[in-house]
Amino acid sequence: xxxxxxxxxxxxxxxxxxxxxxxxxxxxxxxxxxxxxxxxxxxxxxxxxxxxxxxxxxxxxxxxxxxxxxxxxxxxxxxxxxxxxxxxxxxxxxxxxxxxxxxxxxxxxxxxxxxxxxxxxxxxxxxxxxxxxxxxxxxxxxxxxxxxxxxxxxxxxxxxxxxxxxxxxxxxxxxxxxxxxxxxxxxxxxxxxxxxxxxxxxxxxxxxxxxxxxxxxxxxxxxxxxxxxxxxxxxxxxxxxxxxxxxxxxxxxxxxxxxxxxxxxxxxxxxxxxxxxxxxxxxxxxxxxxxxxxxxxxxxxxxxxxxxxxxxxxxxxxxxxxxxxxxxxxxxxxxxxxxxxxxxxxxxxxxxxxxxxxxxxxxxxxxxxxxxxx
Amino acid sequence: xxxxxxxxxxxxxxxxxxxxxxxxxxxxxxxxxxxxxxxxxxxxxxxxxxxxxxxxxxxxxxxxxxxxxxxxxxxxxxxxxxxxxxxxxxxxxxxxxxxxxxxxxxxxxxxxxxxxxxxxxxxxxxxxxxxxxxxxxxxxxxxxxxxxxxxxxxxxxxxxxxxxxxxxxxxxxxxxxxxxxxxxxxxxxxxxxxxxxxxxxxxxxxxxxxxxxxxxxxxxxxxxxxxxxxxxxxxxxxxxxxxxxxxxxxxxxxxxxxxxxxxxxx
Numbered sequence: 279x280x281x282x283x284x285x286x287x288x289x290x291x292x293x294x295x296x297x298x299x300x301x302x303x304x305x306x307x308x309x310x311x312x313x314x315x316x317x318x319x320x321x322x323x324x325x326x327x328x329x330x331x332x333x334x335x336x337x338x339x340x341x342x343x344x345x346x347x348x349x350x351x352x353x354x355x356x357x358x359x360x361x362x363x364x365x366x367x368x369x370x371x372x373x374x375x376x377x378x379x380x381x382x383x384x385x386x387x388x389x390x391x392x393x394x395x396x397x398x399x400x401x402x403x404x405x406x407x408x409x410x411x412x413x414x415x416x417x418x419x420x421x422x423x424x425x426x427x428x429x430x431x432x433x434x435x436x437x438x439x440x441x442x443x444x445x446x447x448x449x450x451x452x453x454x455x456x457x458x459x460x461x462x463x464x465x466x467x468x469x470x471x472x473x474x475x476x477x478x479x480x481x482x483x484x485x486x487x488x489x490x491x492x493x494x495x496x497x498x499x500x501x502x503x504x505x506x507x508x509x510x511x512x513x514x515x516x517x518x519x520x521x522x523x524x525x526x527x528x529x530x531x532x533x534x535x536x537x538x539x540x541x542x543x544x545x546x547x548x549x550x551x552x553x554x555x556x557x558x559x560x561x562x563x564x565x566x567x568x569x570x571x572x573x574x575x576x577x578x579x580x581x582x583x584x585x586x587x588x589x590x591x592x593x594x595x596x597x598x599x600x601x602x603x604x605x606x607x608x609x610x611x612x613x614x615x616x617x618x619x620x621x622x623x624x625x626x627x628x629x630x631x632x633x634x635x636x637x638x639x640x641x642x643x644x645x646x647x648x649x650x651x652x
Numbered sequence: 653x654x655x656x657x658x659x660x661x662x663x664x665x666x667x668x669x670x671x672x673x674x675x676x677x678x679x680x681x682x683x684x685x686x687x688x689x690x691x692x693x694x695x696x697x698x699x700x701x702x703x704x705x706x707x708x709x710x711x712x713x714x715x716x717x718x719x720x721x722x723x724x725x726x727x728x729x730x731x732x733x734x735x736x737x738x739x740x741x742x743x744x745x746x747x748x749x750x751x752x753x754x755x756x757x758x759x760x761x762x763x764x765x766x767x768x769x770x771x772x773x774x775x776x777x778x779x780x781x782x783x784x785x786x787x788x789x790x791x792x793x794x795x796x797x798x799x800x801x802x803x804x805x806x807x808x809x810x811x812x813x814x815x816x817x818x819x820x821x822x823x824x825x826x827x828x829x830x831x832x833x834x835x836x837x838x839x840x841x842x843x844x845x846x847x848x849x850x851x852x853x854x855x856x857x858x859x860x861x862x863x864x865x866x867x868x869x870x871x872x873x874x875x876x877x878x879x880x881x882x883x884x885x886x887x888x889x890x891x892x893x894x895x896x897x898x899x900x901x902x903x904x905x906x907x908x909x910x911x912x913x914x915x916x917x918x
Binding site: 332359364368370372374387391 | 812
């Protein structure tokens with residue numbers, strides 16, 4: 279519906295004598311109809327950025343524009359939040375208690391816009407139909423399930439046809455089983471309405487399922503911006519790598535173009551790393567465990583490991599293994615089947631997916647696809 | 653005629669009886685509502701408690717209600733200023749606290765001066781209500797400001813994003829949540845206004861304007877103490893607070909309980 283433009287956007291908070299730079303000179307444009315995801319550790323400015331866009335925080339410096347209309351300027355709010363037509367779904371959904379039913383909650387923004395009773399009723403029933411809330415319209419928020427509460431919050435946000443939809447950790451209070459359907463719903467609605475959306479989450483799954491583009495905020499600055507898959511595959515630093523998904527970060531010695539992690543050997547291209555230390559990043563889903571040595575296309579065998587424990591989460595087995603010669607190193611591998619602890623198996627990796635970071639935890643050669651000699 | 657004379661005689665008898673203090677350690681030997689009747693209708697220069705009671709009810713209910721409503725709104729205003737204009741909020745709450753904790757006696761002369769210059773000294777709706785507001789509006793605001801932080805900030809923000817202005821936010825979102833606190837404060841302020849002796853004593857000194865606590869004082873002391881009549885006046889005066897507390901006491905407690913995580917699970 280609208281393009282969001284941030285220019286040198288800055289927000290400092292005073293905490294006693296310290297100044298916390300929650301958002302630090304961010305300049306970025308979110309194009310019309312795009313879903314933009316924001317990842318980042320907690321306390322690094324994700325939510326503050328969202329609140330600045332909503333107009334709930336006054337920027338210390340910098341500007342916010344919706345299309346070409348200025349919304350916030352240094353030290354002042356140009357357009358008050360109630361006039362911005364921005365919808366926000368809060369982490370705890372912020373449903374109005376205790377006297378308002380689901381119907382009243384959804385109707386609230388329309389009532390505030392002084393719409394006629396007939397029109398309000400029509401629009402509330404339409405959105406309730408779409409989000410499967412028709413049966414609970416007359417219930418109070420405390421009487422309905424978490425999923426229904428989340429959909430009520432979403433319905434209340436959408437019913438007023440907002441220019442921008444802001445989602446602040448919208449799924450973190452939902453059961454894991456409900457999250458995927460909630461994500462799919464948000465994704466579908468966002469695409470159908472071509473709604474400019476910003477979603478903040480610490481869970482990369484939210485970003486991958488909804489966002490067309492994503493940024494990682496660290497210390498109030500975008501540390502990396504790109505499409506979610508690029509951030510997942512070529513994270514600029516080890517911190518971004520952990521934020522964008524599960525990853526095993528293993529410190530390795532580099533001797534004669536081979537990275538050594540205890541008894542595991544990863545052959546590298548000649549002259550790739552001049553240093554004798556590196557951090558190897560291996561995602562659990564980009565490895566395989568085999569009981570017998572075997573050649574599998576796209577994988578290379580890097581050595582033998584011992585299984586410590588097998589666990590089961592969300593449809594996959596997660597197996598913790600250690601190199602045979604060093605019990606203190608833990609590597610998590612995703613597997614189709616459980617393997618009994620104590621057993622020795624072969625660890626295979628996808629050479630084109632391996633991430634190598636230098637001592638300063640920065641990614642080395644992000645542009646190179648083949649850094650391993652296959 | 654006969655009846656009048658008989659009645660007249662009976663009053664004389666009572667006056668004679670009441671000429672000296674009744675012995676306190678000698679409990680009455682038989683049940684009698686005589687003292688209540690005497691206090692209620694009055695005699696001679698003694699004003700009966702009937703009209704002061706009606707007057708008291710007529711003014712206490714609206715004054716308490718208006719103070720708490722306006723006080724809540726004032727508290728909300730200053731509470732909302734806390735983030736953007738902290739000095740407004742600080743100055744506001746300082747004035748409110750000062751007005752609450754200042755002893756009423758220190759304001760005797762200024763209050764009489766002010767009401768006189770406004771032409772409302774010795775008036776019921778003007779002077780008395782005005783004086784009550786001066787004391788109880790800040791107290792209500794202070795008490796309500798304790799309950800306001802119970803309302804989670806995100807609800808207020810969510811309402812603002814939904815296009816609500818302060819008036820709608822207050823009545824639709826905040827008021828239902830602070831209702832226990834509101835009732836609690838209302839009951840408290842009602843009782844405070846009811847038992848306020850000093851304000852009506854200096855503002856409404858004309859016998860035709862006597863408020864209940866002032867009128868009740870007529871029956872205490874003078875030259876002699878009639879314990880049965882003094883205590884009857886005390887009972888009559890405290891009837892309404894007793895009824896209020898008996899029937900609304902649970903709201904009072906509920907309001908206090910709301911302070912400890914009343915907004916939990918909303």
